[in-house]
Amino acid sequence: MKNALITGATSGIGAAFARKLGKEGYNLYITGRREEIIEKLAQEIREKHNVAVEVIIADFTIPSEVDFLLEKIVSVDIEFLVNNVGFGHEKRFLDDTYENQRKMIEAHIESFSKITHLVARKMKNMKKGQIINVSSLAAFTPASFNHLYSSTKSFVITFSEALYIELLPLGINIQALCPGFTKSDFHRSLDIKEKTFKNRGLVRWMSSEEVVRLSLKAIGKTGGIYIPGLSNKILYTIIKLLPRKLYYIMARHMEM
Numbered sequence: 001m002k003n004a005l006i007t008g009a010t011s012g013i014g015a016a017f018a019r020k021l022g023k024e025g026y027n028l029y030i031t032g033r034r035e036e037i038i039e040k041l042a043q044e045i046r047e048k049h050n051v052a053v054e055v056i057i058a059d060f061t062i063p064s065e066v067d068f069l070l071e072k073i074v075s076v077d078i079e080f081l082v083n084n085v086g087f088g089h090e091k092r093f094l095d096d097t098y099e100n101q102r103k104m105i106e107a108h109i110e111s112f113s114k115i116t117h118l119v120a121r122k123m124k125n126m127k128k129g130q131i132i133n134v135s136s137l138a139a140f141t142p143a144s145f146n147h148l149y150s151s152t153k154s155f156v157i158t159f160s161e162a163l164y165i166e167l168l169p170l171g172i173n174i175q176a177l178c179p180g181f182t183k184s185d186f187h188r189s190l191d192i193k194e195k196t197f198k199n200r201g202l203v204r205w206m207s208s209e210e211v212v213r214l215s216l217k218a219i220g221k222t223g224g225i226y227i228p229g230l231s232n233k234i235l236y237t238i239i240k241l242l243p244r245k246l247y248y249i250m251a252r253h254m255e256m
Protein backbone atom coordinates (compact mmCIF):
# COMPACT_ATOMS: atom_id res chain seq x y z
CA MET A 1 0.00 0.00 0.00
CA LYS A 2 1.24 3.50 -0.78
CA ASN A 3 1.33 6.19 1.91
CA ALA A 4 0.92 9.96 1.79
CA LEU A 5 1.52 12.61 4.46
CA ILE A 6 -0.41 15.84 4.13
CA THR A 7 0.25 18.54 6.70
CA GLY A 8 -2.47 21.06 7.45
CA ALA A 9 -5.30 18.97 6.04
CA THR A 10 -8.12 20.34 8.20
CA SER A 11 -9.45 22.70 5.54
CA GLY A 12 -8.76 24.43 2.23
CA ILE A 13 -5.89 23.22 0.03
CA GLY A 14 -4.73 20.49 2.46
CA ALA A 15 -8.21 18.99 2.78
CA ALA A 16 -8.56 19.02 -1.01
CA PHE A 17 -5.21 17.17 -1.33
CA ALA A 18 -6.36 14.63 1.27
CA ARG A 19 -9.61 13.94 -0.60
CA LYS A 20 -7.79 13.60 -3.94
CA LEU A 21 -4.95 11.38 -2.71
CA GLY A 22 -7.44 9.25 -0.74
CA LYS A 23 -9.37 8.80 -3.96
CA GLU A 24 -6.13 7.72 -5.66
CA GLY A 25 -5.79 4.93 -3.08
CA TYR A 26 -3.15 6.37 -0.75
CA ASN A 27 -3.25 5.53 2.95
CA LEU A 28 -3.14 8.92 4.56
CA TYR A 29 -1.40 10.58 7.50
CA ILE A 30 -3.01 13.97 7.94
CA THR A 31 -2.23 16.74 10.44
CA GLY A 32 -4.08 19.68 11.91
CA ARG A 33 -5.06 21.32 15.18
CA ARG A 34 -8.86 21.49 14.89
CA GLU A 35 -9.47 17.91 16.01
CA GLU A 36 -13.21 17.63 15.45
CA ILE A 37 -13.04 18.94 11.86
CA ILE A 38 -10.06 16.84 10.78
CA GLU A 39 -11.49 13.66 12.36
CA LYS A 40 -14.68 14.23 10.38
CA LEU A 41 -12.68 14.58 7.17
CA ALA A 42 -10.70 11.40 7.98
CA GLN A 43 -13.91 9.46 8.49
CA GLU A 44 -15.36 10.79 5.21
CA ILE A 45 -12.26 9.65 3.27
CA ARG A 46 -12.15 6.22 4.98
CA GLU A 47 -15.79 5.56 4.12
CA LYS A 48 -15.59 6.84 0.54
CA HIS A 49 -12.30 5.32 -0.56
CA ASN A 50 -11.65 2.39 1.77
CA VAL A 51 -8.16 3.63 2.73
CA ALA A 52 -6.54 4.01 6.17
CA VAL A 53 -6.43 7.57 7.46
CA GLU A 54 -4.45 8.47 10.58
CA VAL A 55 -4.95 11.89 12.13
CA ILE A 56 -2.03 13.48 13.98
CA ILE A 57 -2.81 16.56 16.01
CA ALA A 58 0.22 18.86 16.02
CA ASP A 59 0.84 22.58 16.30
CA PHE A 60 3.74 23.36 13.96
CA THR A 61 4.84 26.34 16.06
CA ILE A 62 5.72 23.92 18.90
CA PRO A 63 8.81 21.77 18.16
CA SER A 64 7.86 18.93 20.53
CA GLU A 65 4.53 18.48 18.72
CA VAL A 66 6.31 18.19 15.37
CA ASP A 67 8.70 15.66 16.95
CA PHE A 68 5.63 13.67 18.02
CA LEU A 69 4.46 13.67 14.38
CA LEU A 70 7.91 12.50 13.23
CA GLU A 71 7.84 9.64 15.76
CA LYS A 72 4.51 8.53 14.29
CA ILE A 73 5.86 8.36 10.73
CA VAL A 74 9.48 7.39 11.27
CA SER A 75 8.95 3.78 10.24
CA VAL A 76 6.46 4.53 7.45
CA ASP A 77 7.53 4.73 3.80
CA ILE A 78 5.91 7.96 2.68
CA GLU A 79 5.71 8.12 -1.11
CA PHE A 80 3.80 11.37 -1.37
CA LEU A 81 4.43 14.37 0.89
CA VAL A 82 2.43 17.57 0.84
CA ASN A 83 3.96 20.24 3.08
CA ASN A 84 0.96 22.51 3.33
CA VAL A 85 0.75 23.97 6.85
CA GLY A 86 0.70 27.74 6.65
CA PHE A 87 -0.96 30.79 8.12
CA GLY A 88 -0.97 34.56 7.68
CA HIS A 89 -0.09 37.45 9.96
CA GLU A 90 -2.56 38.92 12.38
CA LYS A 91 -0.27 41.90 12.96
CA ARG A 92 2.49 43.62 11.03
CA PHE A 93 6.08 42.73 11.93
CA LEU A 94 6.92 45.95 13.78
CA ASP A 95 3.52 46.15 15.51
CA ASP A 96 3.85 42.71 17.09
CA THR A 97 6.14 41.01 19.61
CA TYR A 98 9.05 39.13 18.08
CA GLU A 99 7.98 35.96 19.94
CA ASN A 100 4.64 35.99 18.18
CA GLN A 101 6.13 36.71 14.75
CA ARG A 102 8.79 34.02 15.27
CA LYS A 103 6.08 31.35 15.26
CA MET A 104 5.82 31.73 11.50
CA ILE A 105 9.54 30.96 11.09
CA GLU A 106 9.05 27.91 13.33
CA ALA A 107 6.12 26.58 11.27
CA HIS A 108 7.03 27.64 7.72
CA ILE A 109 10.79 26.98 7.95
CA GLU A 110 11.85 24.85 10.96
CA SER A 111 8.99 22.34 11.04
CA PHE A 112 8.81 22.25 7.25
CA SER A 113 12.55 21.51 6.92
CA LYS A 114 12.53 18.91 9.71
CA ILE A 115 9.68 16.92 8.14
CA THR A 116 11.19 17.16 4.66
CA HIS A 117 14.58 15.98 5.97
CA LEU A 118 13.08 12.78 7.37
CA VAL A 119 10.77 12.00 4.46
CA ALA A 120 13.02 13.02 1.54
CA ARG A 121 15.96 10.96 2.88
CA LYS A 122 13.74 7.90 2.81
CA MET A 123 12.51 8.75 -0.67
CA LYS A 124 16.13 9.05 -1.78
CA ASN A 125 16.81 5.53 -0.49
CA MET A 126 13.63 4.19 -2.08
CA LYS A 127 14.40 6.07 -5.32
CA LYS A 128 10.81 7.15 -5.63
CA GLY A 129 8.47 9.79 -4.30
CA GLN A 130 6.68 13.07 -4.89
CA ILE A 131 6.76 16.21 -2.77
CA ILE A 132 4.55 19.25 -3.05
CA ASN A 133 5.62 22.21 -0.94
CA VAL A 134 2.92 24.83 -0.70
CA SER A 135 4.41 28.29 -1.07
CA SER A 136 2.50 31.31 -2.39
CA LEU A 137 2.45 33.97 -5.06
CA ALA A 138 3.11 36.24 -2.06
CA ALA A 139 6.71 34.95 -2.15
CA PHE A 140 7.19 37.30 -5.11
CA THR A 141 5.24 40.23 -3.65
CA PRO A 142 6.81 41.51 -0.44
CA ALA A 143 4.74 44.24 1.17
CA SER A 144 4.50 46.13 4.44
CA PHE A 145 1.89 43.72 5.83
CA ASN A 146 3.64 40.43 5.07
CA HIS A 147 7.37 40.58 5.91
CA LEU A 148 7.73 37.07 7.29
CA TYR A 149 4.95 35.53 5.22
CA SER A 150 6.57 36.56 1.93
CA SER A 151 10.07 35.73 3.04
CA THR A 152 9.30 32.33 4.58
CA LYS A 153 7.31 31.39 1.46
CA SER A 154 10.29 32.53 -0.60
CA PHE A 155 12.46 30.16 1.47
CA VAL A 156 10.07 27.32 0.60
CA ILE A 157 10.58 27.98 -3.12
CA THR A 158 14.39 28.21 -3.06
CA PHE A 159 14.63 25.13 -0.84
CA SER A 160 12.27 23.16 -3.11
CA GLU A 161 14.21 24.09 -6.22
CA ALA A 162 17.48 22.88 -4.64
CA LEU A 163 15.84 19.58 -3.69
CA TYR A 164 14.29 19.28 -7.15
CA ILE A 165 17.69 19.70 -8.80
CA GLU A 166 19.18 17.03 -6.49
CA LEU A 167 16.43 14.43 -6.62
CA LEU A 168 15.10 14.63 -10.18
CA PRO A 169 17.74 12.20 -11.54
CA LEU A 170 16.35 9.61 -9.07
CA GLY A 171 12.83 10.12 -10.42
CA ILE A 172 11.67 12.04 -7.32
CA ASN A 173 9.68 15.10 -8.25
CA ILE A 174 9.44 18.26 -6.14
CA GLN A 175 6.96 21.03 -6.77
CA ALA A 176 6.88 24.46 -5.12
CA LEU A 177 3.20 25.22 -5.48
CA CYS A 178 2.50 28.96 -5.57
CA PRO A 179 -1.24 29.63 -5.43
CA GLY A 180 -2.70 33.11 -5.66
CA PHE A 181 -5.89 34.07 -3.82
CA THR A 182 -7.61 30.81 -2.87
CA LYS A 183 -10.90 30.26 -1.09
CA SER A 184 -10.16 28.42 2.17
CA ASP A 185 -10.11 29.12 5.92
CA PHE A 186 -6.87 31.11 5.50
CA HIS A 187 -8.47 34.55 5.23
CA ARG A 188 -11.38 33.69 7.50
CA SER A 189 -8.95 32.79 10.29
CA LEU A 190 -7.46 36.29 9.92
CA ASP A 191 -10.96 37.73 10.25
CA ILE A 192 -10.99 38.86 6.63
CA LYS A 193 -14.63 38.84 5.61
CA GLU A 194 -15.98 36.59 2.86
CA LYS A 195 -17.21 39.58 0.87
CA THR A 196 -13.57 40.47 0.11
CA PHE A 197 -13.26 37.16 -1.82
CA LYS A 198 -14.10 39.07 -5.02
CA ASN A 199 -12.44 38.99 -8.42
CA ARG A 200 -10.83 42.32 -9.32
CA GLY A 201 -8.78 42.75 -12.51
CA LEU A 202 -6.11 40.06 -12.53
CA VAL A 203 -7.03 38.98 -9.00
CA ARG A 204 -9.06 35.83 -9.63
CA TRP A 205 -10.09 33.71 -6.63
CA MET A 206 -9.64 30.00 -7.16
CA SER A 207 -11.22 27.15 -5.23
CA SER A 208 -8.88 24.92 -3.21
CA GLU A 209 -10.08 21.97 -5.31
CA GLU A 210 -9.02 23.67 -8.55
CA VAL A 211 -5.58 24.56 -7.14
CA VAL A 212 -5.08 20.92 -6.14
CA ARG A 213 -6.36 19.52 -9.44
CA LEU A 214 -3.91 21.69 -11.41
CA SER A 215 -1.02 20.99 -9.03
CA LEU A 216 -1.43 17.22 -9.30
CA LYS A 217 -1.78 17.43 -13.08
CA ALA A 218 1.47 19.43 -13.25
CA ILE A 219 3.53 17.18 -10.96
CA GLY A 220 3.15 14.36 -13.43
CA LYS A 221 4.79 16.53 -16.10
CA THR A 222 7.29 18.87 -14.50
CA GLY A 223 8.71 20.06 -11.17
CA GLY A 224 10.17 23.20 -9.65
CA ILE A 225 7.98 26.29 -9.32
CA TYR A 226 4.34 25.79 -10.31
CA ILE A 227 1.78 28.59 -10.47
CA PRO A 228 -1.83 27.44 -10.87
CA GLY A 229 -4.24 29.48 -12.99
CA LEU A 230 -3.76 31.78 -15.97
CA SER A 231 -4.30 35.08 -14.16
CA ASN A 232 -1.80 34.04 -11.46
CA LYS A 233 0.72 33.17 -14.18
CA ILE A 234 0.19 36.60 -15.79
CA LEU A 235 0.54 38.35 -12.41
CA TYR A 236 3.78 36.45 -11.73
CA THR A 237 5.19 37.40 -15.13
CA ILE A 238 4.30 41.08 -14.66
CA ILE A 239 5.90 41.14 -11.20
CA LYS A 240 9.06 39.48 -12.54
CA LEU A 241 9.34 41.93 -15.46
CA LEU A 242 8.53 45.04 -13.45
CA PRO A 243 11.59 47.19 -12.61
CA ARG A 244 12.15 46.78 -8.86
CA LYS A 245 11.91 50.53 -8.18
CA LEU A 246 8.48 50.60 -9.80
CA TYR A 247 7.41 47.55 -7.80
CA TYR A 248 8.38 49.30 -4.53
CA ILE A 249 6.19 52.29 -5.41
CA MET A 250 3.25 50.05 -6.29
CA ALA A 251 3.72 47.85 -3.22
CA ARG A 252 3.44 50.92 -0.98
CA HIS A 253 -0.20 51.13 -2.05
CA MET A 254 -0.97 47.43 -1.55
CA GLU A 255 -3.25 46.70 1.39
CA MET A 256 -4.64 43.54 2.93
Ligand SMILES: NC(=O)c1ccc[n+]([C@@H]2O[C@H](COP(=O)([O-])OP(=O)(O)OC[C@H]3O[C@@H](n4cnc5c(N)ncnc54)[C@H](OP(=O)(O)O)[C@@H]3O)[C@@H](O)[C@H]2O)c1
Binds near residue numbers: 010031184
Ligand atom coordinates in the same frame (compact mmCIF):
# COMPACT_ATOMS: atom_id res chain seq x y z
N1 LIG B 1 -5.66 30.83 0.71
C1 LIG B 1 -4.82 31.50 -0.02
O1 LIG B 1 -5.18 32.52 -0.64
C2 LIG B 1 -3.40 31.01 -0.16
C3 LIG B 1 -2.61 31.56 -1.20
C4 LIG B 1 -1.31 31.13 -1.35
C5 LIG B 1 -0.79 30.16 -0.53
N2 LIG B 1 -1.55 29.65 0.48
C6 LIG B 1 -0.94 28.62 1.34
O2 LIG B 1 -1.71 27.44 1.23
C7 LIG B 1 -1.50 26.64 2.39
C8 LIG B 1 -2.84 26.13 2.88
O3 LIG B 1 -3.64 27.23 3.29
P1 LIG B 1 -5.19 27.33 2.99
O4 LIG B 1 -5.39 28.50 2.11
O5 LIG B 1 -5.74 26.03 2.58
O6 LIG B 1 -5.71 27.78 4.44
P2 LIG B 1 -6.47 27.00 5.60
O7 LIG B 1 -7.79 26.52 5.12
O8 LIG B 1 -6.44 27.95 6.75
O9 LIG B 1 -5.54 25.74 5.89
C9 LIG B 1 -4.35 25.85 6.63
C10 LIG B 1 -4.00 24.49 7.22
O10 LIG B 1 -2.81 24.64 8.01
C11 LIG B 1 -3.08 24.24 9.35
N3 LIG B 1 -2.37 25.11 10.28
C12 LIG B 1 -2.44 26.46 10.38
N4 LIG B 1 -1.65 26.90 11.36
C13 LIG B 1 -1.08 25.80 11.92
C14 LIG B 1 -0.17 25.59 12.99
N5 LIG B 1 0.32 26.60 13.72
N6 LIG B 1 0.21 24.33 13.27
C15 LIG B 1 -0.28 23.28 12.57
N7 LIG B 1 -1.14 23.41 11.55
C16 LIG B 1 -1.54 24.65 11.23
C17 LIG B 1 -4.59 24.37 9.52
O11 LIG B 1 -5.08 23.42 10.44
P3 LIG B 1 -5.68 23.80 11.86
O12 LIG B 1 -6.40 25.08 11.74
O13 LIG B 1 -6.52 22.63 12.21
O14 LIG B 1 -4.47 23.90 12.69
C18 LIG B 1 -5.10 23.99 8.14
O15 LIG B 1 -5.19 22.61 8.03
C19 LIG B 1 -0.76 27.52 3.40
O16 LIG B 1 0.60 27.15 3.41
C20 LIG B 1 -0.92 28.93 2.83
O17 LIG B 1 0.15 29.76 3.20
C21 LIG B 1 -2.85 30.05 0.67
